[in-house]
Amino acid sequence: MYVIIAGCNRVGASLVKKLSEEGYDVAIIDRNESNFSKLGNGSNCKTVTGIPIDEDVLKEAGIEGADAMAAVTNDDNTNIMVSQIAYKLYHIPMVITQINDPEKQKVLADTGIKIVCPTALTMNAFFDELNGGKLEV
Numbered sequence: 001m002y003v004i005i006a007g008c009n010r011v012g013a014s015l016v017k018k019l020s021e022e023g024y025d026v027a028i029i030d031r032n033e034s035n036f037s038k039l040g041n042g043s044n045c046k047t048v049t050g051i052p053i054d055e056d057v058l059k060e061a062g063i064e065g066a067d068a069m070a071a072v073t074n075d076d077n078t079n080i081m082v083s084q085i086a087y088k089l090y091h092i093p094m095v096i097t098q099i100n101d102p103e104k105q106k107v108l109a110d111t112g113i114k115i116v117c118p119t120a121l122t123m124n125a126f127f128d129e130l131n132g133g134k135l136e137v
Contacts, residue, residue: 004029004066006052006082007073011098013038015070016045027061030073052082058090068094076104083113 001024005012008030016039019026027046030036036047050057052073063069069086071079076099083097096114099105105115 001025001067002027002062002065003068003070004058004061004063004086006030006069006071006079007098008032008035008038008047009072009074010038011072012070013040015072016043020044027066029057029061051078053078053085055085058082058085063090063092066090066092068092069096071095071097073098076101080104080107083108084111087111087113 003019003024003026005015005026005028008028012028012030016026016028020043027048028036028039029048029050029052031049031051033049039045046061048057048061050060052058052071063086069083069092071082073079079097079099083095086092087095094114096116097108099108099115099117100119102117102120105117108115
């Protein structure tokens with residue numbers, strides 16, 4: 001399976017490592033080449049420097065043959081745009097995007113794009129822990 005990741009931050013670099021360990025072929029895109037140092041030595045993935053919404057950059061990363069795309073940049077709008085490009089224009093069957101602003105989740109709610117919202121996940125985890133202690137609200 002060939003996966004493209006947009007964003008070589010902590011999440012993106014960790015995802016590359018995990019997918020590579022599981023035998024996936026991976027490409028990662030980031031606008032800042034120095035971010036690829038987060039991948040560490042021995043990382044077996046294709047690195048592409050550029051803006052992940054740029055069609056030439058996506059083609060260099062191999063979007064035309066990708067099976068999945070994960071958009072994990074630090075910018076919700078970039079993640080939304082790259083996800084829509086991957087899903088609607090290139091018909092990538094599995095597109096997952098990180099959206100930090102829970103209000104922006106609504107934009108992608110019925111598109112077929114999978115959404116992970118770290119803010120909502122963290123808030124729910126804290127609420128569950130606090131509520132498990134029978135916090136009075």
